[in-house]
Amino acid sequence: MGMTMTQKILADHAGLPSVRAGDLIEAKLDLVLGNDVTTPVAVGVFDKAGFTRVFDPEKIVIVLDHYTPCKDIKSAELCATARDFAKRYHISHLYDTGAAGIEHALLPEQGLVGPGDLVIGADSHTCTYGALGAFSTGVGSTDMAAGMAAGENWFKVPAAIRVELTGTLPPYVSGKDVVLHLIGQIGVDGALYQSLEFTGPGVAALGMDDRFTVANMAIEAGAKNGIFPVDEQTLAYVKDRFPRPVKVYEADADAEYTRTVEIDLSALRPTVSLPHLPSNTKTVDQVKGLPIQQVVIGSCTNGRISDLRAAAAILKGRHVAPGVRCIVIPATQAVWLQALEEGLMQTFIEAGCAVSTPTCGPCLGGHMGVMSAGERAVATTNRNFVGRMGHVRSEVILANPAVAAASAVAGCLADPAELDGAVEDAGPYKEGLNPC
Amino acid sequence: MLNGTVFKFGDNVDTDVIIPARYLNAPSPEELAQHCMEDIDSSFVRRVQPGDIMVGGWNFGCGSSREHAPIAIQASGVSCVIAASFARIFYRNAINIGFPILESPEASERIAAGDRVRVDLNTGLITDETSGETFQAAAPPAFIGKIIESGGLLPYLKARQDAK
Numbered sequence: 001m002g003m004t005m006t007q008k009i010l011a012d013h014a015g016l017p018s019v020r021a022g023d024l025i026e027a028k029l030d031l032v033l034g035n036d037v038t039t040p041v042a043v044g045v046f047d048k049a050g051f052t053r054v055f056d057p058e059k060i061v062i063v064l065d066h067y068t069p070c071k072d073i074k075s076a077e078l079c080a081t082a083r084d085f086a087k088r089y090h091i092s093h094l095y096d097t098g099a100a101g102i103e104h105a106l107l108p109e110q111g112l113v114g115p116g117d118l119v120i121g122a123d124s125h126t127c128t129y130g131a132l133g134a135f136s137t138g139v140g141s142t143d144m145a146a147g148m149a150a151g152e153n154w155f156k157v158p159a160a161i162r163v164e165l166t167g168t169l170p171p172y173v174s175g176k177d178v179v180l181h182l183i184g185q186i187g188v189d190g191a192l193y194q195s196l197e198f199t200g201p202g203v204a205a206l207g208m209d210d211r212f213t214v215a216n217m218a219i220e221a222g223a224k225n226g227i228f229p230v231d232e233q234t235l236a237y238v239k240d241r242f243p244r245p246v247k248v249y250e251a252d253a254d255a256e257y258t259r260t261v262e263i264d265l266s267a268l269r270p271t272v273s274l275p276h277l278p279s280n281t282k283t284v285d286q287v288k289g290l291p292i293q294q295v296v297i298g299s300c301t302n303g304r305i306s307d308l309r310a311a312a313a314i315l316k317g318r319h320v321a322p323g324v325r326c327i328v329i330p331a332t333q334a335v336w337l338q339a340l341e342e343g344l345m346q347t348f349i350e351a352g353c354a355v356s357t358p359t360c361g362p363c364l365g366g367h368m369g370v371m372s373a374g375e376r377a378v379a380t381t382n383r384n385f386v387g388r389m390g391h392v393r394s395e396v397i398l399a400n401p402a403v404a405a406a407s408a409v410a411g412c413l414a415d416p417a418e419l420d421g422a423v424e425d426a427g428p429y430k431e432g433l434n435p436c
Numbered sequence: 437m438l439n440g441t442v443f444k445f446g447d448n449v450d451t452d453v454i455i456p457a458r459y460l461n462a463p464s465p466e467e468l469a470q471h472c473m474e475d476i477d478s479s480f481v482r483r484v485q486p487g488d489i490m491v492g493g494w495n496f497g498c499g500s501s502r503e504h505a506p507i508a509i510q511a512s513g514v515s516c517v518i519a520a521s522f523a524r525i526f527y528r529n530a531i532n533i534g535f536p537i538l539e540s541p542e543a544s545e546r547i548a549a550g551d552r553v554r555v556d557l558n559t560g561l562i563t564d565e566t567s568g569e570t571f572q573a574a575a576p577p578a579f580i581g582k583i584i585e586s587g588g589l590l591p592y593l594k595a596r597q598d599a600k
Contacts, residue, residue, distance in 0.1 A: 050594055140503035142529065142590060192495060385453065
C-alpha cells in the first residue's frame with residue numbers, strides 16, 4: 001500500500017520506512033510556532049513541568065501578532081511573558097512590533113519554513129504552510145510546550161481526501177473561492193482528522209498566494225492539514241528565502257484516499273460564506289445586496305500582496321460607500337512596503353480606507369475593527385462564527401478581496417464583475433446610485 | 437466515576453463560543469471560566485455545578501487552537517464532555533491537559549439537557565440515570581491513556597526525559 005504525501009513526510013520524521021492511517025507515531029519537528037495568545041499559556045505549562053531548556057532555540061518562532069501593537073494592559077502582559085521566555089532561552093526568531101507580521105504570511109516570507117518540513121504551531125491556521133509542500137498543523141499550547149521541550153510530538157497518521165483541481169481561474173475568482181467552495185461542498189467537518197491533498201493540472205493555475213489561502217482554510221473543513229505538491233512555482237518561491245535543503249515528497253501512485261473531490265476551477269464563481277459557518281456558502285450573485293457596515297481586507301488568509309492588488313484594482317478611482325468602514329491590513333511589513341511601492345496604499349487612502357499596521361486584530365474580534373450589535377461585515381478572513389468579529393449579534397460574511405472591495409464601494413455585498421471596466425461602465429454603481 | 441447534570445449543546449460548537457477571543461488576554465482558568473459559553477448560553481456559568489457534564493453534537497470544539505477552550509470548560513466545574521465527534525485540535529488539547537472527553541454519537545443524540553448522567557472513565561460506560569439508557573464510548577488508545585495517567589503531556593515527557 002502506498003503512502004500519501006503527508007504520510008511520507010510523517011514517516012520520514014518518525015524514522016519509519018512507512019506509516020498507515022491511524023498509526024500513532026512520535027515525529028521530530030523542524031519548527032515550533034507560537035503567538036502572543038498561545039505562547040504565554042505554553043510558557044506556563046513548560047515552566048510548571050520543570051523544563052529548563054528548549055530543544056533548539058533556532059527552531060522555535062514566536063510572533064506577536066494577535067493583540068499587537070498591544071491593545072491593553074492584559075495584552076501587554078502576555079507579550080511581556082513571551083518576550084521574557086524568548087530572552088531566557090535565546091530564541092532569536094521573536095517577531096515583535098515593527099518586525100512582526102501575521103505569522104502565517106510571515107514564516108514563508110522569511111524562509112523559516114519550506115518543502116518537506118514538519119511544523120507544529122499553536123495557532124489553528126498553521127496548516128497554511130502546506131502550500132509549500134510541508135506538513136504543518138495547528139496545535140494547542142501544551143503541544144507547543146512539548147515541542148519546545150522535546151523537539152518531537154505525537155501524531156495520529158491521517159487518512160486523506162484527494163482534491164483534484166482542473167481548469168483555470170476566471171476573473172475575480174481566487175484561491176479563496178476554491179477553498180470556500182470546497183468547504184461548502186464537504187462541510188466544516190468534512191475532512192475531520194484527515195489531510196486534504198490538492199493535486200491535478202489545476203494546481204499550476206494557482207499562484208503561491210492562492211495556494212497559501214487554500215491551505216490556510218483546510219482547518220475550516222476540520223482537516224489536520226492541507227498540502228500541495230511542490231512544483232516550479234514552489235521552488236521559485238523558496239529560492240533565495242529558504243536556507244535549508246529542499247525536500248520534495250510526492251504521493252505514491254497507489255496511495256489510498258478516502259474520497260476524491262473534483263473541482264473545475266473554470267466553473268467557479270466568486271463565493272461567499274454567510275453567517276455563521278464557513279460551510280454556509282453561496283455564489284455572490286445569489287446573495288448580493290445584503291447591507292454592510294464594515295469591510296476587512298487582510299488576515300493570514302488574504303493579507304498578501306496579490307490580495308491587496310486584487311482589492312486595489314477594484315478600489316482604484318472609486319470611493320468607499322457612505323456608512324461603510326473599509327479596513328485594509330497588509331499581513332507583513334514587507335507586504336506593506338511593497339504595496340506602498342506599487343502605489344496601492346495611495347489607492348486605498350484615496351478610496352477612503354483605513355490602513356493598519358500588520359495584526360490579526362479584527363479577524364478574531366480582538367481589536368482594530370470590532371463590531372457592535374446588528375452590524376455586518378464582508379471580510380477576507382477565515383471564520384464567521386457567532387461573535388467572531390465582535391458583538392454576539394454582529395455578522396461576518398467571508399469573501400475574496402475583490403468581492404470585499406466591491407462591497408466596500410457598493411455599500412452592500414456586491415459582485416465585482418458588475419463593477420468591471422471603466423467607472424462609467426459600472427452600471428447601477430455609477431452616479432452614486434445605490435444597488436443595495 | 438463522574439456524576440452530574442447535563443448541559444446540552446448542538447453541532448459545531450466552536451471555540452469562539454466556548455471562550456470568545458475578547459477574553460483570551462486573561463489566561464487564568466478562573467477568569468476564562470467566568471465567560472465560558474456565554475455567547476450561546478448566557479446563564480451557563482451561573483447554573484453549572486461542579487461535576488456537571490457537557491454534551492455536544494458533531495465536531496465539538498471546531499475553530500481555533502486556543503487551549504483556553506478546554507481550560508475554560510474544565511475550570512467552570514464541568515467534569516467531562518461527551519460529543520458525537522470532536523474537532524481534532526480540541527481533542528488533542530483536552531488529552532494534553534488531562535481533561536476527560538468521550539466520543540459517542542449515540543449518547544450525544546439520546547441524552548437530554550438536564551438528565552443526570554454517570555460516566556465511568558475506566559470503561560467508557562455512560563449511564564443516563566434519568567432515562568435508564570447506557571452507552572459505550574470508545575476507550576482511548578493505550579498511548580493516550582499513558583499521557584492521561586501521567587497527568588498530561590508535559591509531565592509525561594518530563595518523566596521520560598528524566599529517566600534517560
